[in-house]
Ligand SMILES: *[C@@H]1O[C@H](CO)[C@@H](O)[C@H](O)[C@H]1NC(C)=O
Ligand SMILES: *[C@@H]1O[C@H](CO)[C@@H](O)[C@H](O)[C@H]1NC(C)=O
């Protein structure tokens with residue numbers, strides 16, 4: 496026992512430098528994720544610059560406006576398990592109303608699923624790791640490619656290989672592009688014309704400022720690592736899958752300031768998840784009123800395991816489940832849902848025409 500107060504304080508003082516020596520070891524990543532290779536960053540920057548400058552010049556061509564399209568951005572590190580379902584979703588639609596872009600991890604041999612999916616839907620992709628900024632890079636790459644590819648791309652829907660559509664393409668397109676009642680949060684006077692066409696589009700992205708994990712996520716790179724660009728009061732959380740307007744997709748690819756912070760590696764991979772924070776934080780800082788603050792991709796976070804949401808298995812797939820997953824408090828319906836195991840394809844296909852795409 497240390498009874499002498501002098502010896503006690505001396506011991507404490509002595510332990511301080513030892514703590515500093517050990518700190519890097521104690522706080523070393525539990526699950527280190529390699530940093531983004533500088534070459535990837537250079538390639539991305541040149542792509543983003545080309546996309547943002549092309550967007551500026553194209554905005555002058557607004558008189559002969561083409562029909563608006565939805566860009567579907569598939570982000571995957573495996574085969575697109577539900578491609579037959581997506582095939583049917585797209586097949587029943589007008590080819591001039593959508594574009595498909597796929598970012599597939601190059602270390603995985605992702606097969607071209609056929610149908611509406613072609614080899615030229617695959618964009619130049621880089622390696623991705625779970626819970627790392629590489630997922631943010633991949634999403635930004637998809638947006639930049641889609642902006643460059645077609646000036647008619649008006650909405651950018653980020654989709655994973657575990658996502659399924661909950662409605663027909665027609666319903667999805669109408670909800671995003673022309674419905675004046677789909678989104679409960681927008682005021683009809685501000686956002687529609689007399690003919691009911693929404694003139695001021697919003698991004699459907701979840702933005703949460705209250706979450707008990709937010710502080711841990713904020714400090715995952717160090718207590719002051721996000722300062723001064725992102726004070727804690729401005730740090731947000733949200734879902735990884737969203738639908739952004741073209742304006743916001745441009746905001747995302749033009750951003751350098753926040754990206755410098757969010758691309759930094761975290762001490763612990765299990766408290767990082769930059770893909771759940773970068774987009775909501777950036778858009779809530781730049782244009783909070785241009786976002787609905789909720790997502791159209793239904794996820795079941797009850798009983799989450801290792802940061803993964805609940806994953807539905809074939810025996811749970813039923814017409815009742817689809818109806819249940821559509822129910823939203825913020826809009827007329829959710830449009831997409833995740834996650835499902837690959838073998839859910841069979842029961843989903845069985846009710847594709849009779850239920851999912853029947854609206
Ligand atoms: C992908 O396919 C190529 C050629 O078929 C093969 O050489 C390579 O090992 C495969 N890679 C993986 C990760 O399976
Ligand atoms: C969400 O997952 C839980 C299991 O963790 C399940 O009991 C519940 O029914 C699911 N909710 C929906 C809407 O499917």
Ligand SMILES: *[C@@H]1O[C@H](CO)[C@@H](O)[C@H](O)[C@H]1NC(C)=O
Pocket residue numbers: 822823824
């Ligand atoms: C809708 O709101 C009710 C009441 O607050 C809540 O119990 C329910 O979980 C919400 N549904 C969704 C899909 O968020």
